[in-house]
Amino acid sequence: PDMQQSRDTRNIAIDKVGVKDIGYPIVVMDKYREKQHTVARINMFVDLPEHFKGTHMSRFIEVLNQHHAGISVENMETILTEMKSRLGSGRAHLELDFPYFIEKRAPISGARSLMEYQCRMIGTQAETYDFILEASIPVTSLCPCSKEISERGAHNQRSIVTVQIRYSEHIWLEDLIEWVEDCASCPVYALLKREDEKAVTEQAYDNPMFVEDMVRAVTQKLRSIPQISWFKIQCENFESIHNHSAYAMVEGGNN
Amino acid sequence: PDMQQSRDTRNIAIDKVGVKDIGYPIVVMDKYREKQHTVARINMFVDLPEHFKGTHMSRFIEVLNQHHAGISVENMETILTEMKSRLGSGRAHLELDFPYFIEKRAPISGARSLMEYQCRMIGTQAETYDFILEASIPVTSLCPCSKEISERGAHNQRSIVTVQIRYSEHIWLEDLIEWVEDCASCPVYALLKREDEKAVTEQAYDNPMFVEDMVRAVTQKLRSIPQISWFKIQCENFESIHNHSAYAMVEGGNN
C-alpha cells in the first residue's frame, strides 16, 4: 500500500515538504577554470496538495544522484523541473549552500592564494522560474568616527557582506564578489607578504567606512549593473572594540 | 563633530541598521512562576533616512540597559517606542532569542523535570506595532510507513517543531508549547522513569505521524484558536535511518 498516496481529508495543503541538510559533492561552473569541485549542504522541497497524505522522500535523493556530476546555475531549472515531475507537484524549491574558492593575488607582491567565499543558489520553479544568487564576502572595515576622533590609529575589523541578487542575464560569482570587495575599506586575503600588509593597512586607513557606508556603496554599485533586477545587501561588522556586531541592510531593485 | 549626523548625499535609505548578537540576561514573564531568569541573544535595528550618514550604535545598548530587569511581551512595545525616539527613526525592530524552561511531569511516575524550549520574540514598531512569538519544541515522531511495512518496530526520532504566531490577544508560551506537544507522536521529557519510558514508547508507536502529519495537526490546532491571526509551522525530523532531515512547512492564518 502506498501510504503517501492515500487520501488526506484535513484539507490542508503543505507549502514546502522535502529533505533538508544533505551533504553532497557538487561541481560548480567556474569563470576562469571551467569547473570547481566543492561540497554543498542541500535542501529540496516541493508543495503537497491538500488531498495527498505524503510526499516520496527517496525521490528527491534520486533526482540529486542524477545531477551531482555537475550542478550549476545552468541546470538548476532542469533539476527543478525534474523534481516537479518526479514528485507530481506544482512547485519545486532547491537550495545549495557551498564554499567557493577564487584565486587572488596579493596587492603588491602578487603572491597567489585561494580565498573562500560561502555561496548559495536558491531556485524555485512554479508557473515561472525564480533564481537568487548569494555570496558572503569577508572584507575589512575601518571606523570613520574612531579615525576622526583619535590622535592615532582607528579600530577596524573583519566584516561579512552578504549579497543576494536576482538578474535578467547571467552574472558570475567572481564578478559579484569583486564588486563587493571594491566597496570595502579593503579586501581580505589568505596570503599577504610584508609589503602587502603595509598596503592593506594603509588602504583601509585611507578608506574609513561605517557599516552604513558599506551597504550604501554596494547598493550604488549594484544599481549600476542593469541586468540586476533585485538585491538584498547585508553587512555585519565583528567590531574589534565590542563583543557584538554592527549590522546594516538594504533591499532594493533596478527599474 | 557628530559624524553620524552629517549629511549623506547618495540618496540611499537603509532598511535596518543597529547592533546584532548581544548576549544579555533578561527576565521573562512566566505563566506559573511569575518571572523567569534567562539569557538572550538580542538584535536591535532601526531604519535610517537617506540624508543621515550613520546611526548612534551606543544608544541601542543604553535602551537595553534601562530595561533588562524585565523584558517581556508586555514592555516590548515600550522598548521599541524608546528605540524610535532615542534613535530618531521611523521604524524600530527588536529580536530576542532565549531558552525558556517549563516544569513537566513524566506521564506515569509524575517525576518533575525542566524542559528547555528555544523561544523568540520579534517586535517591529512603525506606524503600527507588529509582534511575532516563536517557540521551537522538540518532540518524538514515529514513521507510519515504517510501522505499516515492518513486521516489528518502526523508526522514530527527535523532531523540532518551530511555530511562529501573530495574535490579537496574549497567548502564553506555556500554552503554545502544550498545543504543539499534543500534536506529536509523543512529547519528549528531560526525566523518564522505567514506567514512563514504556508509556512514551507505546504512545509513539500508537500515534505514527509523517512530517506532513505533524504540520497538518498543528495547523488544525492553531486554526481552532480564534485569537491567532497568522501562523507559520515548520517541522524537521532528524531521521534515525538517514543522515539528513525530513522537513515540512505550512503558513496560514485565521479569518
Place this chain on the structure above:
Amino acid sequence: PDMQQSRDTRNIAIDKVGVKDIGYPIVVMDKYREKQHTVARINMFVDLPEHFKGTHMSRFIEVLNQHHAGISVENMETILTEMKSRLGSGRAHLELDFPYFIEKRAPISGARSLMEYQCRMIGTQAETYDFILEASIPVTSLCPCSKEISERGAHNQRSIVTVQIRYSEHIWLEDLIEWVEDCASCPVYALLKREDEKAVTEQAYDNPMFVEDMVRAVTQKLRSIPQISWFKIQCENFESIHNHSAYAMVEGGNN
C-alpha cells in the same frame, strides 16, 4: 528486570558514560552581587565497571534537579560525590558551560554596561577531586608588525583569550577575567561613548601585540599568582586582514 544491572561479559570498562548537552538554568556565585542567574549546557558522566551492562541515565537528571537552585564552585564536589553514590561508580565528571555577565565601566565616561563571558567549570571526582575553571575573554589585539611598517593605522581585531586554570585556593571569575583583559592591546566593552572610543582606539594603538605576545603576557601574569597550580592559555585573533585566525597556546604551571 533491571537490564542496566545485568551482567556484561565482554570485559570492557567504559571510561565515561552519561548525559550530554542538557540545557538547565543555574545560579552561580557572583563576587559582587552574591548570585547570578544564567543558563548552562551540562554534561554529566561516570565510569562504568566492566561487569555492568549499563548505567541509569535518569539518575543524572535527578541529581541535577536537586541542585539547580545553586550550582557553584562551592558545591561542585558535593554534586560529584552524589553522582558517584547514586550511580554506584568510582569516578564522576561534571561540565558546566554558561555565559557569565560582569558590569563594566567605560574607561572615560564611566558608562556602565554588562559584558558577557563564556565560562566553564569542569569537575572530576575519583580518589581525589580535580577542578578546572575556564573563561573565554574577548579583547582587542593590534598587530605590531602592521603598525611598524605602515605609515598610518595598524590592523586590529577582536580576539578571544581562553584560559583554563587549576588552583589551590578559590579564584573568582571576575579576577581571572580582569587579569586577562589587562594583558590585551585593549579590553572590549558593550557600551562606549565618543570619548571612550577615542581612548580605546589610542590605547590599542599604543599597545600593539602579536598573538604570541598575548599568550606570553597572560602566562607571566598567571605565573605571578601563587595559588594557580596549572594553566592553559589559548588566544585566537579573528584577523581583520584575513579570513582565518591567528592562534597561539601555552600550557604551564607553578610549583
Place this chain on the structure above:
Amino acid sequence: PDMQQSRDTRNIAIDKVGVKDIGYPIVVMDKYREKQHTVARINMFVDLPEHFKGTHMSRFIEVLNQHHAGISVENMETILTEMKSRLGSGRAHLELDFPYFIEKRAPISGARSLMEYQCRMIGTQAETYDFILEASIPVTSLCPCSKEISERGAHNQRSIVTVQIRYSEHIWLEDLIEWVEDCASCPVYALLKREDEKAVTEQAYDNPMFVEDMVRAVTQKLRSIPQISWFKIQCENFESIHNHSAYAMVEGGNN
C-alpha cells in the same frame, strides 16, 4: 626590520602558534575511486622557542599552497617536515577536518547513494611522527530497555560514533567506517526504497543496543585489528524521547 625574528626576553616558549580555521579545497586518496575532491577546515601550528618574538604566519599558507592538489595520509609527513623547515621550529602540527563521501548500496534494492562522513587527520612531527585518523559515523541505535519493557515498538534515534585511531600500517577510511557501521543497531543510508525501509526497521529492532553496547562493540572490533595501536571511541545518541544526548566513551590500545 623582521619583528618576528627579534629577541623576546620573557623566557616563555610557546607550545603551538600558527593559523586556524582556513577553508581549503583538498584531494584525498579514495580506496575505490583513487581520488576524492573535498573541502577542508585546516589548522597549522608549530612551536616557538622562547627567544623568538613571533612566527611567520604567511609561510603556513605558502606551504599549504604547494600541496593542495593532493593532501593525503601519504604526504602528511612531508608537509609537516616542510612546515618545520620553513618555520625553523622543532615541532609541527597539522589538522584537516573534511567531509568524505562513500557510495553505499541500500540493503535490499541495492539503490546507490552517497553517504557523508565527517573525517579528520591529525599529524604531529617532532622527534617522531604521530598520526591520528578520525571518522564520525552516523548510525541508528535502538534502546534495549525500551524494547524489553514495551508491548510494542522501541525508541530509536540517530547516533554519531566518533572513532580516532593510531595504526602501524595504513587503514582506509572506508574500512574503518564499515567496521563501525557493522557494530550499530543498523547503518544509516542516504537513499532507501520501501523494501529497504522495512529491512532497516526490522534490523534495528532485532539488534537493540545501549550507548554502552555501541562503544563496547566497536572496542571489541578495533581490538581485533592488530595494526591499530590506540583508539578512542565516542558515541552520542540524540535520544528520540529526550532533548539531550546519551554519551559513552572508551579509550584503549592493543598490546
